[in-house]
Amino acid sequence: MQQIPLGRSGLTVSEYCLGTMTWGTQNTEAEAYEQIALALDHGVNFWDTAEMYPTNPTQPETVGNTERIIGNWFARGGRDRVVLATKITGKGKLVRPGMPITGASFTEALDQSLARLQTDYIDLYQLHWPNRGSYHFRQNWDYKPRSNRAEVTENMLEVLQAAEVAMQAGKIRAIGLSNESVWGAAQWLRLAEEHRLPRMMTVQNEYSLLHRPFDTDWAELSAMEDMPLLAWSPLATGLISGKYAGDVTPEGTRRERTSDLGGRITAQVFPAVSAYIGLALEHGLDPCQMALAFTRSRPWPVIPIIGATTMDQLRSNIAAAGVTLSPEVLAGIGALHRAHPAPF
Numbered sequence: 001m002q003q004i005p006l007g008r009s010g011l012t013v014s015e016y017c018l019g020t021m022t023w024g025t026q027n028t029e030a031e032a033y034e035q036i037a038l039a040l041d042h043g044v045n046f047w048d049t050a051e052m053y054p055t056n057p058t059q060p061e062t063v064g065n066t067e068r069i070i071g072n073w074f075a076r077g078g079r080d081r082v083v084l085a086t087k088i089t090g091k092g093k094l095v096r097p098g099m100p101i102t103g104a105s106f107t108e109a110l111d112q113s114l115a116r117l118q119t120d121y122i123d124l125y126q127l128h129w130p131n132r133g134s135y136h137f138r139q140n141w142d143y144k145p146r147s148n149r150a151e152v153t154e155n156m157l158e159v160l161q162a163a164e165v166a167m168q169a170g171k172i173r174a175i176g177l178s179n180e181s182v183w184g185a186a187q188w189l190r191l192a193e194e195h196r197l198p199r200m201m202t203v204q205n206e207y208s209l210l211h212r213p214f215d216t217d218w219a220e221l222s223a224m225e226d227m228p229l230l231a232w233s234p235l236a237t238g239l240i241s242g243k244y245a246g247d248v249t250p251e252g253t254r255r256e257r258t259s260d261l262g263g264r265i266t267a268q269v270f271p272a273v274s275a276y277i278g279l280a281l282e283h284g285l286d287p288c289q290m291a292l293a294f295t296r297s298r299p300w301p302v303i304p305i306i307g308a309t310t311m312d313q314l315r316s317n318i319a320a321a322g323v324t325l326s327p328e329v330l331a332g333i334g335a336l337h338r339a340h341p342a343p344f
Contacts, residue, residue: 001043001321006083007228007301009174009201011123013046013083015296016321017230019307020047024054024065026254026309032069035314040081042318048204048230048305050087050128051113052095056257063094064116071118085124085230086113087178087204091131100131102155103162110166125163125172126204129179131155136179136206138263138344140213153187160188160197167198176202176230182217189225200227207231207302209240209276209291209333210269210343219300228301235306235317236344237261240291242277245270252309264344272340279332285323292320294333 002015018039023032039047052058053066067086074082088109089095099105110125129136132152135143146152166172177185177200188200203222207214207229214222214229222229235241237254239261247270249255259265280287295304308314325333 001318003043003045004303006046006124006174006303007201007226008199009124011083011174013303014044015303016044016292016318017046017048017085017303017305018044019232019305020049020066020070021053021055022307022309023069024062025056026054026252026257029069029072033073034311035308036073038311038314039318040078044306044318045081046083046085046303048085048232050089050126051109051116052087052089052128056254058094060094064112067113067116071116075118079119083123084117084119085126085176085204086117086122087126087128088113090127090129090179100155101127101159103158106159106162107166110171114171121171121173123173124176124202125166125174126176126178126202127159127180130181130184132184134179134181153191156188157191157195157197160192160195163198174198174201176200176204178204178230180205182221185218185221185225185227189227202228202230204230204232204305206233207295208234208236209294209337210236210264210272210340212337212341219298222302223300226301228303229298231295231302231304234295234304235288235291237264239264239269239273240276241288242273245273245277254309266344268340269343272336272343275336275340276333279329279336283326283329283332285325285329286316286320288316289320289323290325290329292317293323293325294330296320297325297330 003012004015006013049066052063091100132146163175175198180203192199243250277287280290292304306317
């Protein structure tokens, strides 16, 4: 497992990131510890969580439990072996209902996460989604952008100022974005430079063989600004594994809890999945490892976030770090992307 720079943050992380959002729902605390041990044994020292986790489903009574599980592990020793990312929830219903991210809520949420995590600092603190809303989570189909620029940038400045205070206090080492747009990222970068405030170092957006809006304007910004993509759901919630082929719902899977997989179950998705699996098998590849290796190979800085509910899944996903795709496979993926450009 390679250890690579996390953009301009000064942090060095594993080339794959361990996702934790199932810890506390689909996985018990003991199972989370098993995943941790396996990940660390294979050099995966970069973990991602959020104050609202676990998911599948997200419920008021479980908010914060994933951070508590990690905190209990930290309390046993080993904090210095991990580069930890977590997130403040955006405006919504579950955490601080109806409250946007402000300077005050940034500080409040950060202190609460630190307490749950039983640590003095967070390596990468991310904004889970913008106050102004976004086109992510299948909202792109009827997206209506806002035009209240002055209000938005004033809030951004306030949040950056709160981040500066937190960094000076040693509570966080870097900040990042999640589910953000190119315009939004550009404003965060501009304001940080103009006011000598902390720079957003990363962006965590959805990316997979089946979901590739990052490939154009976002890719250019990521490359030019050295802002790595932390690619969430690189296996499209498990669709690429083929376990849902034939529109089935295997017992114990995510689909058992979320029937439409967050809007990903469409008439177009299963033909696309079949095509990618066919390509992988034609070249003697595991479909999930092919998908992860493809994500890692993009011509801008990208780190896939790998989540799993079983040890076999995690073991296989980690092994993707040793897979290099041939020009023939990459050409095949390119052709299939043209044939299935937006399956959901």
